[in-house]
Amino acid sequence: DAGVIQSPRHEVTEMGQEVTLRCKPISGHNSLFWYRQTMMRGLELLIYFNNNVPIDDSGMPEDRFSAKMPNASFSTLKIQPSEPRDSAVYFCASSLADRSSHEQYFGPGTRLTVT
Amino acid sequence: AQSVTQPDIHITVSEGASLELRCNYSYGATPYLFWYVQSPGQGLQLLLKYFSGDTLVQGIKGFEAEFKRSQSSFNLRKPSVHWSDAAEYFCAVGAGGNKLVFGAGTILRVKS
Numbered sequence: 001d002a003g004v005i006q007s008p009r010h011e012v013t014e015m016g017q018e019v020t021l022r023c024k025p026i027s028g029h030n031s032l033f034w035y036r037q038t039m040m041r042g043l044e045l046l047i048y049f050n051n052n053v054p055i056d057d058s059g060m061p062e063d064r065f066s067a068k069m070p071n072a073s074f075s076t077l078k079i080q081p082s083e084p085r086d087s088a089v090y091f092c093a094s095s096l097a098d099r100s101s102h103e104q105y106f107g108p109g110t111r112l113t114v115t
Numbered sequence: 116a117q118s119v120t121q122p123d124i125h126i127t128v129s130e131g132a133s134l135e136l137r138c139n140y141s142y143g144a145t146p147y148l149f150w151y152v153q154s155p156g157q158g159l160q161l162l163l164k165y166f167s168g169d170t171l172v173q174g175i176k177g178f179e180a181e182f183k184r185s186q187s188s189f190n191l192r193k194p195s196v197h198w199s200d201a202a203e204y205f206c207a208v209g210a211g212g213n214k215l216v217f218g219a220g221t222i223l224r225v226k227s
Contacts, residue, residue, distance in 0.1 A: 004158075031213050033214075042217070042219050042220060043159075043205065043217045043220075045214060045215075048212075048213070048214060050212070050213065055212055056212065056214065091158055091159070093159075095213060097213045102147045102149075102209035102213055102214075102215060103149060103161055103164055104161075104215060105161070106151075106158035106159040106160070107158050108157060108158045109157075109158050
């Protein structure tokens with residue numbers, strides 16, 4: 001079975017450019033999570049969706065960040081305009097939300113460098 | 116609010132030695148608890164989980180963890196560490212709405 005798929009794996013861009021990160025969750029999963037990982041702040045939850053609906057976006061750092069989930073098999077995280085402090089590894093994770101399980105399955109991450 | 120504390124930022128053990136990584140959580144009800152491992156350049160992989168029942172849970176790669184409600188702890192153990200176990204380990208507690216709250220992580224170094 002394919003796990004969570006993220007693209008691109010690496011992205012280098014200049015400050016001010018738009019960046020779009022993509023995620024395909026595990027088939028059949030109905031919850032999707034976007035995280036950011038940095039040395040200084042560790043692993044931070046940015047936003048999560050249940051059944052394609054954003055449930056909690058309190059972790060989104062500012063209006064430059066936006067996330068969408070147009071269908072059950074695809075999500076994007078967009079940063080516009082990007083800044084050097086956005087440099088981090090961004091992870092997508094998915095899970096099957098039911099009463100007995102909170103376990104999340106992570107993708108390999110996208111390493112973003114903003115120069 | 117739920118929180119997870121991993122007191123040790125770094126731990127170094129010799130290959131073949133036993134390992135215990137500490138995790139303390141704060142949660143009002145019976146928690147869902149997890150340990151994840153992250154190798155360099157990789158995503159997080161689930162090692163084991165506790166939902167209910169037997170407080171000693173077995174995971175992949177020879178790891179186990181014990182839930183102790185009285186101590187609000189969920190420590191990860193392995194009887195004999197291999198060099199390939201060098202990685203960062205994260206403890207997490209299930210929060211409301213399917214969210215997980217992660218600890219800051221413990222970096223494990225293995226000496227040969």
